[in-house]
Amino acid sequence: MIRAIAAADMEHLAQGSKRLKLKHIRNLLEEINQLALQEKPSYKENLILLGPPGVGKSHLAITLGVEAVNAGYSVLFITMDDLAARMYACLADNSLPQYMRSFLRNDLIILDEVGYLTLDKTASDHLFQLVNKAYERVSLIVTSNLDFAEWGTLFASPGNCGSPPGSPASPGSCYYHAG
Numbered sequence: 001m002i003r004a005i006a007a008a009d010m011e012h013l014a015q016g017s018k019r020l021k022l023k024h025i026r027n028l029l030e031e032i033n034q035l036a037l038q039e040k041p042s043y044k045e046n047l048i049l050l051g052p053p054g055v056g057k058s059h060l061a062i063t064l065g066v067e068a069v070n071a072g073y074s075v076l077f078i079t080m081d082d083l084a085a086r087m088y089a090c091l092a093d094n095s096l097p098q099y100m101r102s103f104l105r106n107d108l109i110i111l112d113e114v115g116y117l118t119l120d121k122t123a124s125d126h127l128f129q130l131v132n133k134a135y136e137r138v139s140l141i142v143t144s145n146l147d148f149a150e151w152g153t154l155f156a157s158p159g160n161c162g163s164p165p166g167s168p169a170s171p172g173s174c175y176y177h178a179g
Contacts, residue, residue, distance in 0.1 A: 044139045050147060057143040061110045064141060073107035080114045084123045091122070100130060108139045114154065115146035121156035 047064075049057040065075045078086075090096040103109070119127060134140060146154070 044136050046140045047142070049141070049143045051145065053145050057145075058112050061112060061141045061143050065108060065110050068108045074105065075108045075110065076103065076106040077110040077112065079112045079116075080119075081117050083111065083127070084117060084119060087123060087126045091126075096126070100133065103130060104133055104138055106138060108141065109134065110141045110143075112143045114142050114144040115150070118153065119155055124155040127155075 047061075049060060051057055062077065065077055068075050086099065087096060090099040131140070144151075
């Protein structure tokens with residue numbers, strides 16, 4: 001999949017987490033490294049980083065994205081706000097199908113700051129379509145300041161968020177294969 005985070009980077013992240021009094025980060029980084037060391041996963045791996053603002057979720061996601069690029073994978077980093085704006089622009093000029101295809105050509109998509117923007121019905125529906133099409137075809141890393149229980153507040157179409165775990169576009173699909 002992607003190579004492990006370099007020891008120097010691991011130490012830097014661990015030091016930062018120690019300053020922030022986040023003892024659990026070292027264990028998380030070790031678990032992520034184990035995922036990274038898988039040579040040929042049978043399905044695409046997803047990762048959701050949840051926590052309050054300022055604890056390093058985006059930094060960790062970017063570090064994993066850089067490692068994926070260094071390993072030869074194509075990576076897209078986009079904030080939820082930028083994705084919603086891009087989808088509306090594509091709706092206006094009828095290029096949304098082309099954008100979705102180009103979006104899904106990446107090996108890894110990092111969707112940052114989910115939870116800072118509430119989505120209306122149109123944006124909710126199109127995000128649902130993207131996640132549904134990406135399911136098991138593209139690796140996703142999602143960062144959010146909201147707990148899963150709060151994700152329903154983000155979507156105008158609660159059915160998209162309230163799907164049972166394991167359905168492609170529910171939050172649970174990102175950890176469907178765990179365990």
